[in-house]
Amino acid sequence: MRFASPSKVLVASLCAAGVQAAPAIDQLVYNSPAPSGLEALTFGLSSKLSSAFNNVLSHVSRPAAATYEDEGKTIWEVINADEEFKQLAHVLNYSSDATKDILKKKQNLTFFAPLNWHHHRDGGDDDKDAFSDLSFGPASMQEWGRIQKQIADYERDYSAESSDHDDDDDDKEKKRRRELIRHLIDAAALYHLVRSDTVLDAKAIADNSSVATLLNTGKSHANNDGTDWRVRTGKSLLPLPAVYLNFYSRIVKPDIRTSNGIIHAIKYPLMLPPDVLQALFFGQTTFSTSTSGLQKVHAAKYLTYRPWHSHHGHRQHHGHEHDGKHAISAWHHETNGTFNGVPAETVFVPSNLAWSRLPFVFRAYLFSPWGYHLLQKVFMLHSLPSDIVYADFVHHVKHSGKAAPEAVHTTVEGGRANKTSYTFDTVLPAIHGKKGEFETLDVDVYRYYLLPGGKGPLQTRMVVQNVSIILQDIPASNGVFHTIDRILKPKGHPEKGIWAEVAAAAEEAGFGTVDLHAEAQADLW
The missing domain is CATH 2.30.180.10 (FAS1 domain)
Structure with missing residues (x-):
């Protein structure tokens, strides 16, 4: 997928907001015996x-x-x-x-x-590859190399030696490029x-x-x-x-x-983060199953935000999609013919390892033509549309429609770590719930010193629905995403929830039987 840098379309402006860095934390107390052996x-x-x-x-x-x-x-x-x-x-x-x-x-x-x-390189100003020979470094070097290339082209085209004849058109083009x-x-x-x-x-x-x-x-x-x-x-x-x-x-x-x-x-310059979807394509060795699934259920556009693009073509989907699409679009406020994507959200993205841990029956069914609706619901459970959630920064997104409730959170201090707990609404409507109710996810943030006595670097770790986040706080131009190596399960699992639906549908379609209670006891996924 070709990466389109958001830096090419955004005009930066300053904001007078306060400090967003994590606040200082009182020294944490360890109550553990002296180590031995x-x-x-x-x-x-x-x-x-x-x-x-x-x-x-x-x-x-x-x-x-x-x-x-x-x-x-x-x-x-x-x-x-x-x-x-x-x-x-x-x-x-x-x-x-x-x-x-x-x-x-x-x-x-x-x-x-x-x-x-x-x-x-030694090729001088005529070396056309001088700014593109950056394959050994991260993509940010290529981005900054392109900026250098534009500056070099500008200096060449509008140097004193080449400005013998100036007219209004040249001045306008020079001003536009500058x-x-x-x-x-x-x-x-x-x-x-x-x-x-x-x-x-x-x-x-x-x-x-x-x-x-x-x-x-x-x-x-x-x-x-x-x-x-x-x-x-x-x-x-x-x-x-x-x-x-x-x-x-x-x-x-x-x-x-x-x-x-x-x-x-x-060591390397920083690149403006792309949107969530583009960032996932950068990590295909880790996220290829998730990106394939998102494209399969036509949910990929909900991880993008490109207000300069029109998404008319994306509104034509297969006929069997309408129920799930309506559920997602209603929550994401897709109300007209042009959908630009989601400007701010948090997504917990399952890695390829997480998908491989699922029972084969579930994987085969979800990625078959018959598992379309339920695969869509699985992704909906992993998305928070009304909150930007970093380990040390949480922002509630106020939509233009009906206001979504802010996250419920509590903080417990002392012991081995400071723990802050949140409960967020997901995109997935609550199973057997009232209209307007959504499945929720519990997120716990732990902050602790590496060594007893408040010594060593301060660590921050996140856990979502009792699943440890293996890569947290990956910034995007439209929010943030976190990597998990286990698929999330809703509250009430295994008796009810999305995976109970998947098990019943897979068995009915002839893919096989999965005992969710036995799977829950084994805790393999």
């Missing part, structure tokens, strides 16, 4: 790794910590003076005055600054700036599960329901202690302090 060995190893992680964050940043701050240099001045940021500086010089003023004047900034991400480049760079730059009242050093970044950025499309586009676009943060102790951003980039030079904030030099 293998437990002591594991504890000792964890302590050493945790210590190495903290040392990396502290020692790597010390040499440059005082230099730029004492010299009074701003982030803008450091970027333009340091050879390691040469490519970034060239790109940012084509940004708008508003973006430049942020980097020059705004205080308490936290900036993820990509180091030079590729080097020109404006396009400016919008692309502004969006990309704002996605590298953290929204926070205070600077966030590398340890603070590592303690979060995600951070809000200054990129906010506001009212011009409904992406993420007008909330700040977020960057997923994570940490790794092995093989190299580091803080990772959106899985593919990492902080290589943390805590470069300047007069107006802090720079974290990162």
Whole structure:
């Protein structure tokens, strides 16, 4: 599937919202006996790794910590003076005055600054492949390479030497191209700036599960329901202690302090996240079964948001689909002939492993022509249409129609971890429920320190319907999705719910019999 970058159609605008970074947490108390034997060995190893992680964050940043701050240099001045940021500086010089003023004047900034991400080959300016030979890096390098290519083409076409004859048409085209480049760079730059009242050093970044950025499309586009676009943060102790951003980039030079904030030099530039569906196609080795199923039941469009596209062609489906389609479209407010997709949602996406754990009878039936309706319902159970749910950020989406109830949540502190519990409505109408009632999912968020006594990095983990999330907080342009390695089951399982329906329908269609009570006791899926 060809990836269409949202950066090509969005105009970034600033939002005056408050800090979206995870709040500080009181020290968590461990009430466990002293470790011994293998437990002591594991504890000792964890302590050493945790210590190495903290040392990396502290020692790597010390040499440059005082230099730029004492010299009074701003982030803008450091970027333009340091050879390691040469490519970034060239790109940012084509940004708008508003973006430049942020980097020059705004205080308490936290900036993820990509180091030079590729080097020109020996072919010179005539080397057409200089910007495309980036197959060794993540897709973000290709995106930024295309921006560099547009800048190079612009400089070639409108250089002083080639401007012997200017007319109004040339001026209009020059202005149009310059404006396009400016919008692309502004969006990309704002996605590298953290929204926070205070600077966030590398340890603070590592303690979060995600951070809000200054990129906010506001009212011009409904992406993420007008909330700040977020960057997923994570940490790794092995093989190299580091803080990772959106899985593919990492902080290589943390805590470069300047007069107006802090720079974290990162290995690769960040790419504006695509919508949920496009992101799933990036991970075909993990999500191929889910993407195939979504396309089979014509539900793929509910994981996209493309207001610049028309979806007229998608409204013609097979005749046997109408019942399920009506259920989904009613909840997603598809009320006219043009459906642009869903601008904000949360999806728990089963991995290929999750699907493989299902009994063969269920898999064969659901992906057969007869399992169409129930496969659609399975996906509906995994989707939250009224909430953007990150581990450390939850936003309730208010639809234009009937207001959906906000999530019910409670917080329990103390013990081994702080636990916050939520209950969210899904897209799936409640089985045997009243009109307007929907199946719900329980989401638990645990925050705890890696080591006893409140030591080590702060961890955040999510559990949905008693299923551990194996990859959490994967940002998208229309919400967020999480990866699970087990299929979700509704409340009341195995006596009632979607899987009871699947079992009955599969047996009736001659695919075989599945004893749900025995399956529940075995707990294989």
